[in-house]
Amino acid sequence: MLIKKKIQLMLYNFKKILLAYSGGIDSTVLLYNLVKLREKYPLIIRAIHINHNLHKKSDDWMKFCFLNCKKLNVLFIHKNIYINKNNNIEENARKKRYQIFKKIIKDNEILVTAHNLDEQCETFFLFLKRGSGPKGLSSMSTITMINNFKIFRPFLNISKNEIFNYAIKKKINWIEDPSNKDIKYDRNFLRNIILPKIINRWPFFQKNLARSIKNYDEQEKLLCDLMKPVLIKLIQKNNSLFISPLYSFKENKRNFIIRKWIEYNKYYYLPSRKLLNIIWNEIICCKNNNNPQIKIGEYSIRKYKNYLFCIKYFPNLKNNILIWNDFKKSLILPNKLGKLTILYHENNKKKITHIKKPENKEIVYIKFNNPTEKYYFNNSEYKKNINNIWKNLNIPKWEREQIPLLFYNEKLIAELKNQLITQYGQTDIVEKNNWFIYFQKKY
Template identity: 45%
Template sequence: MIQDIIKKYKYKLFLIAYSGGIDSTVLLYQLVKIKKNNPKISIRAIHINHNMHINSNKWQIHCINTCKKYNIPLIIEKIDINITNNIEEQLRIKRYNLIYKNLLNREILLTGHHLNDQCETFFLSLKRGSGPTGLSAMSSETIFGKSKIVRPFLTKTREEIKTLANSNQLKWIEDFTNLNINYERNFIRHKILPVLEKKWPFFLRNCFRTTKICNEETILKNILLKEKIQKFLNFNECLNIGNFKNLKEELCKALIRYWISLKNIKTPSYNTIQRIYNEIIYNRKNASLKIIIQKNEIRCYKKFLYFVKIKKNIKNMIIFWHDTCHKLTLPNHLGYIIRNNKEGINLPKPKNGELINIRFQHEGKILILGRQKQRNIKKIWQEHNIPPWLRNQIPLIFYNNQLISALGVFVVNQTMKYQEKNNQNQWCISWINNVQSNDYSNFVFN
């Protein structure tokens, strides 16, 4: 299996996730053995010290010594965070983010996951009520950001790996917390699978076949959804749900789930997708309804579904711009405001003594340039198709307590107060921003 992987990839760069346990020890040994006849292969290892065990530092020293013996470069990363809830999941996310940070360009991550691990993952997904995607468990190859995770031992049992380790007289770490059945995976490992294997000796193989079938079904479904969803995607990646009531519920939910999967976050639960369908797609009685998914919101506006990153509430914030010769940086990564002589919006200059300040909320009626009558600012936002969640992210420029402009949207009609016969009493203001874009700076491992 490992030989096949090496032949498959043009760039022979591999990073081994090395815990020091039996699985990763055998994987490291096999790669070192192959490298002797394939000098072009580049091997590195990474060890994540979780600092969760009294022997964590001893295990780290063992990994350092083993890699020195094989002349393999080793990266050490430590996790120094206090975790009280969902420990296994939180450590897994942190661990993979640290590994991803250290991956080189075109380097493949290799892990020691085997057939028993696969069946354990299958049962955990079954316990959570997962569908075919979750029941696919682990793939032999998984996209990992701009790289890949490859699991060469996924068709090998734990016993087969142990036989390899003993026959080569390898030394590895024994983590006795793996015997603690209070952890869900350990409970499945020690209490469930042995009973099933004793009753049905081929259970592990058949379980793997089921995960493979689920994976193939998921791949096929995603191929079809990728083509189908193009009809519903807008230019800014929002989802047009105007016609969703005419589609079957199952197709609607599949399209929503696939759309969310494009956002590089962990796939939401079945119940969350059902809520989006019931409360937003089907009923749509509450225009301001939002459904929170991790640090994001699903919102609906004018027959479009939006994926919105949750931001700090700044509607009561006031920022003074005293020195207009320098740019004014805005909160919430909203960019900055700058005085510009060529581009931007032309505004009347403030009078002597007037304080220029930026706010993010205004209520009531206003008269904007080009209009004969005052209108409620809410109606003006609607005319410009600005969704409710963006309205408190648009900088409003005030002179003292007088609203002058919503930058990039409108200018208040202040001709009686500010108009002059020439343009000497005007200045140009630019708002440099990326409000419409989504910023995913951290890799999220699913």
């Protein structure tokens, strides 16, 4: 069996396994090893195949994986993804795969992948090309956490050549994806051109590099241990970063803190030195009220007072207007903000608020804050700036941009935030002249 004794015991401790199964030689050999291991230990194995739909034989490969799992009595799951070929195919495919893994994986189940020693070396060179520090150069770990679930890589210290020889000896069939030979992709260029020449000259290069990777990993863990007391003081309960002390720190120390804070916020792609410099110079050290931000993937880095926030990026809604004509139907809000529902009888089980019922000719609509606009508040003859109210309530600008505002004609009746409704002006508490409005958030 290719899986070594130490790894066998680790797998036994996990017991519930979700195998990322492409049908290639690595994952197929891993599948056979897991099935053999199941004869010794009470493992529950599921295999998930993700069809990227990038090749004309994609469906045939899915069928191959299905039949293989059926023969081995392994529960088979398959999902389709579609990728924009004009963008970074590798990165987009990876993101979509892990989104699916997060949805499929069960409690107490571990995702097992067939990453091997050769791929570990490729990853090292890719991070080296990007100018990464110890964290990046420590490459992949045998066990790691992504998206709140564990990933286990039992083949990480096993070379591709060992896996190939095992497959030939055991007469195992697998899929050959021709795209693995396409050297326009950086990983394939390393795999097919660069690393074979290095290994041909220095046969022990992979094993030695694996030791270097382990050293980088140990250095990174030591740094984390030493900096942990500082990080505990600076990272707040709402995941923001208290930045006032950073002004007195040296550049290397503050860069480490910012990098770890971004990682703490579940952003899994390490910021480059260039990005760290932008965050420091253009966000943290910004002294005007322009409220600058920088977008990294699906997140945005922004500053509010003496704190830095890493928040989910949403498009600005200041030009959106949602007319609410049919009050029998809920009004679905953009950016997954939730929905508004009118209840004609009070339900104590829900968080609801009395709100003045519109008159027959009044147009009811939702819009979102535009910082340059002033509004007529209910029962007011003068326009006022709502930002002054929010500023006094310490609501950051990016939250203001996503707060739904309820209007009757031109008058602002209420703002909706965190399932609570703030009403502007007085309302008559007479049931027939009032609605019970319910704001249900989705995220």
